[in-house]
Amino acid sequence: MFVSVLRRGAMGMVAATIMTGAAMAQPGTQPVFVNTLMPQPAQLTVGAGGLAIAPGFSVSFDKTHDDRLEAAVAWALQRFKNQTGVIVQAAPAGAAGTLVVSVDGPGEAVQGVDEDESYTLEVTPQSVHLHAATDVGAMRGLETFLQLVQAGGSGFWLPAVSIQDAPRFKWRGLMIDVSRHFEPVGVIERTLDGMAEVKMNVFHWHLTDDQGFRIESKIFPKLTGMGSDGQYYTQEQAKEVVAYARGLGIRVVPEFDMPGHSTSWAVGYPELASAPGPFSIERKFGVFDPVMDPTKESTYEFLDKFIGEMAGIFPDAYMHIGGDENNGVEWKNNPRIQAFAAAHNLKGTAALQAYFNQRLLPILTKHGKKMIGWDEVLTPGLPKDVMVQSWRGFDSLAAGAKQGYSGILSAGYYLDHMQPASAHYRVDPLPANSNLTPEEAARILGGEACSWGEYVDPQTIDSRIWPRTAAIAERLWSPRNVTSEDDMYRRLAVESLRLEELGLTHLSQEWASLRELAGTQEIDPLRPLMAVLQPVEFDARSHWAQEHGVTTLSPLDNLADALPPDPPSRHDFGDLMSTYLQDPVGHPGEQAALASTFRSWSAEPGAMELMSASPQLAEALPRVEQLAELGTMGLEALSYLSSGIPASPGWRAQKLAILDEADKPLALTRFTVIQTMRDLVNEASR
């Protein structure tokens, strides 16, 4: 490694003065460690002082290290350099570095569910010692190391800490649906970077669905040739993604959704389906009829070849076969299939699908894969080594666990529902009050955040996934008792910046999109309004989309696509209000801040002008007047509260009616501040 003094000389000197713990302990000058770790580690002990980060910082490997670990350390130190300006040099041969990386062994060649991800990290005023059993554990510890870096005006430093860390759950995933909207490799890779930053370990790649078949098959070229609009991953690209993920300690679980959600297969291979066809790529969203024919041997011969081919690309032990939302229509309409069902005593769609799964299972086994599927795969007679991913909820998951099935939770982690991070954060795959035995509880392996693709494209995907997924990642990694939402949001604001430094665009996309929608760079007048708007929830959007004939080809250029699902305003404003309302007279600072916010909500002529001139923003124009009403209401409520005279019931009723009206979806947006404003109005009338 090349050695250089990186930052200005001045800082080197200042850094030297805080080089030792003793110096850092001087009264009045001691830097304070601010814990912004995300996820929080299992155990953290904070010591005195810290280690100044200054030129000369070096690294050494203890024990063994393979190429993967060396690359992981180089990547971490590259980011360390970008953050602190200090190039870390290799320690002289035989000498210990400032950072010592000590790893017992590389771990499994193909990372498994039981991979040891634990690590310990000891920072003293002299050195940093990272120890892990495996490469993957070391990767987790390196992320913690980077997150520990503290900035001060005089330089960067690391706090003296002792961390013993290991994940609460083994399976911490993110599913991305690339069928309904395709996402290029670059998007997938930067998402993997983000996942690794928050210690997630499974990328679940939803590669096929009605709206597109996204992975090349050389045996069945018409799958993408006719079913993808040319938007798919070559096998080489898929292997590249698998290798990239492996370098980050992330498993890649591919999903091939069957027997339903399979229109895109049938476009090129109609013989797979249960109706005569022809089929075309589905452009709408919802549940559709095309379903594989479970009665034909040729179906299983096709799948045998296909799964064998995919097994050569995806080395993970698991393969996801979907299995969800088969409406059974094509089966019911096909007399041959009905005759087959009758002959085999298979009553109804579920029984026929169970038969399909039981035929599929030995094919997966033959190719060295374990089966995972959505709730619906859980049918009587299913072997116990099939794993269940629950979109229905904890009860469904727990029922499976009681029957002996392993499972992961996704209900509560659907990112397209546009819920705040706090809502996801409250969902625990294994709540304290579950009535599972320890053996049953052990079958709940973790969970997965899900990014379904109806209203997500390469431009907006980052802001749909991040930063909320970091809160889910913490739920799945950190101890059960890490539950403070205020503290989560405080750390999430910092985590969001770290994710941006990795190249994710969730923060900058909002303003880039607003510039695009407004057609000008001068969008400051929009700020107060946009800060308190968020997209409507999934159901409202779906309803609107159906009414407006929205398809996979429609542009995602609504105001709602620009807005982040959980803007800081919601929590921050609520937090400010809740402090104020504890004792209105005793919080003049909070009162002033609230008054200033309310005044900033007055109808801004510049905003109205910008919005009127933009076809995409004009529809949201009534939001300007609504916000002004909220501002006036807020100032009035502050007056009541500071005067000590309660507002009249009439005032309260009128204001609550205004709030109800403002709470309705408009131009696919909702206000983030309505509930907080209701609290204020109610309190002012008490």
Added chain:
Amino acid sequence: MFVSVLRRGAMGMVAATIMTGAAMAQPGTQPVFVNTLMPQPAQLTVGAGGLAIAPGFSVSFDKTHDDRLEAAVAWALQRFKNQTGVIVQAAPAGAAGTLVVSVDGPGEAVQGVDEDESYTLEVTPQSVHLHAATDVGAMRGLETFLQLVQAGGSGFWLPAVSIQDAPRFKWRGLMIDVSRHFEPVGVIERTLDGMAEVKMNVFHWHLTDDQGFRIESKIFPKLTGMGSDGQYYTQEQAKEVVAYARGLGIRVVPEFDMPGHSTSWAVGYPELASAPGPFSIERKFGVFDPVMDPTKESTYEFLDKFIGEMAGIFPDAYMHIGGDENNGVEWKNNPRIQAFAAAHNLKGTAALQAYFNQRLLPILTKHGKKMIGWDEVLTPGLPKDVMVQSWRGFDSLAAGAKQGYSGILSAGYYLDHMQPASAHYRVDPLPANSNLTPEEAARILGGEACSWGEYVDPQTIDSRIWPRTAAIAERLWSPRNVTSEDDMYRRLAVESLRLEELGLTHLSQEWASLRELAGTQEIDPLRPLMAVLQPVEFDARSHWAQEHGVTTLSPLDNLADALPPDPPSRHDFGDLMSTYLQDPVGHPGEQAALASTFRSWSAEPGAMELMSASPQLAEALPRVEQLAELGTMGLEALSYLSSGIPASPGWRAQKLAILDEADKPLALTRFTVIQTMRDLVNEASR
């Protein structure tokens, strides 16, 4: 193509009411065409009314069209959809679409210097007709078509216009140095998108230099194996870039810098050099000694094989051999080379380099390539078909033209000099007052913007190239008399947004970097200061870099790296002031705007707090107080001017001294408003 109603029903109805020119001509409701074309076309005639963009908009091809043209139209219509929400459908077979694309033929298989890029575009209230002789001409016209789209609150429309357009210069290039800092393929491709948007047609790829060898050679694998730190393009990637550029009508001219600037070659192949070696990749910036040995036959045997290999990757007629900044040190220090020079009567470095070039030329010719090199290649006896790229200036270029050499201008277009767009805009490769004959003038083919790589990385490259390069692109495309800087800046602000829509990050990078440097999302307090700062010019930065031991490995994480080189504040503030100063008393609106700006410059405690807490920003802290002084000075000057009483000579002297002090570089930044403030102070004292 799939047909769908894309935007809300409401707009469809409104759009229908402005569907005809007659409706658009209604008094008071007629939308006004705002010309934001960049570059400006050769001829533009604006008619009455326009064409509403509404569902049902269709496209058809007249005459022939090949795959490339079809892809280019699909790409344009994809962007049209993202902009307007309207999906363009294919017209029924045999029928004319709303947009008719009429192209005589595909053009050359390998795009040449003389490719016909002309087109005509006729927009009437009923249809759009695009005609071009070649695919490339059609691509240019499609960009104009997209730039014509006008937005209003009620929908999008196209103005009725008649455009006859063709470039003034044949060679409109952008050079990117990927040796000093490597740029991934994704960065190159989004840059190519931006180039096509402003009708540039040559991507000059500076692939080798002292600091890194960036293109894979299978014959000489140690070139990248030892000379690139693993950061290079595979041949497959390079071919992908060439194909991508071809799809945009852009030629790719590779540069292999020799005989100087060749350290990275010598790392793996020291026998190429004129000193014994060993050599290592150069980490510093400047001019270095390693130079190829022109006396050995083995040098030419090596280059013959290498150039033959590269000719298989890069189909363009030209190959750039660099040829610049050979300091001759290794030649002077090598007795064998000196003996060779004496024996061949080659006096001095230039003569020896001329010999090298004359040996190189037949090798290029053998592999079907014409030679292009920097000024220094222009030595006595050089064949006339060698082309010269001038970094020295117009006089050097004109001298070549008089001798019979074709050439392009790059002096004045160096993006790393951190000059404003207006400065580049004023540089004409063929000024009206040149004393060249028409025949000599015809040898000046155009110019190239140059992005040298010392202080550019993938995060910052977009803001270094864009939007300023769009002004250079206009200089090279539009008629000589298109020179209004005010109008250029007005259109550049819109062009900047269009470039952002293509995926370039020049606008969002500034705030992303500032968030990163400040370590928080709450950076609003920094806005007034950051808006009036820009990076120092190249020389000042180089000086600082040498003092601080900066290398290719140093992070580019200074405040200056976040700031755009030519922020809107500079021109906009100057423009506002100049209007005001024409008649201070007669411009109360301008006076109020200036006063408001000056007040926003007061020392903001929030800004000081943020900057103090950030190691990278702390150094720029004095800028806060300086800006406050400028604000106070400004308010005082406004008082003098509105009172009609001139300020005293003492006041003027004191303020000019403050301005001189503030004009000095600090933390690698400069203020953008100093000259304008000087104008104000002088005027207030008159």
